Amino acid sequence: MEEIVFKALLSDNKFNRIENFIQEVINTNKNNGATYEEVRESLIKLILYRLIKIDTKASNDCILRETNFYQARELGSVNSWLENKRAYRSY
Numbered sequence: 001m002e003e004i005v006f007k008a009l010l011s012d013n014k015f016n017r018i019e020n021f022i023q024e025v026i027n028t029n030k031n032n033g034a035t036y037e038e039v040r041e042s043l044i045k046l047i048l049y050r051l052i053k054i055d056t057k058a059s060n061d062c063i064l065r066e067t068n069f070y071q072a073r074e075l076g077s078v079n080s081w082l083e084n085k086r087a088y089r090s091y
Contacts, residue, residue, distance in 0.1 A: 004029055005042040006078045009052065009069070014061035018043070018054055021063060051078070 008025050015021040022039045046052045051069040055062050072081035 001034065001038045001042040002045055002078045004032065004034065005039060005046060006051070006072065009046075009063065009065065010073065016059060016062060018056075018062055046078070049078070049082070051081075 005025055008021070008028070013024070015024070022036060022043070025039045026034045026036065043052070043054075046069075047054065049068060050066050051072055053064045053066060055064055058064075068081065071084075072078050075081050075084060
């Protein structure tokens with residue numbers, strides 16, 4: 001589910017409330033059985049990975065992309081980014 005949420009964040013859509021984003025992901029991924037809790041958990045993981053942060057006071061876009069997000073985008077996925085980070089830590 002993290003990959004689905006990540007791919008949704010790759011779009012230029014802006015969301016003024018996190019609930020709007022979660023609902024958009026659920027609506028576009030009904031075939032995959034996306035639920036509110038799964039999408040919410042995935043967002044929390046992306047926050048913990050420091051890919052995104054949430055600005056609850058933002059009036060235009062409440063989901064802010066961090067440096068790690070752009071690194072993951074360059075690598076093509078969250079999993080690739082995680083593997084890359086783990087490889088660096090093992091040395």
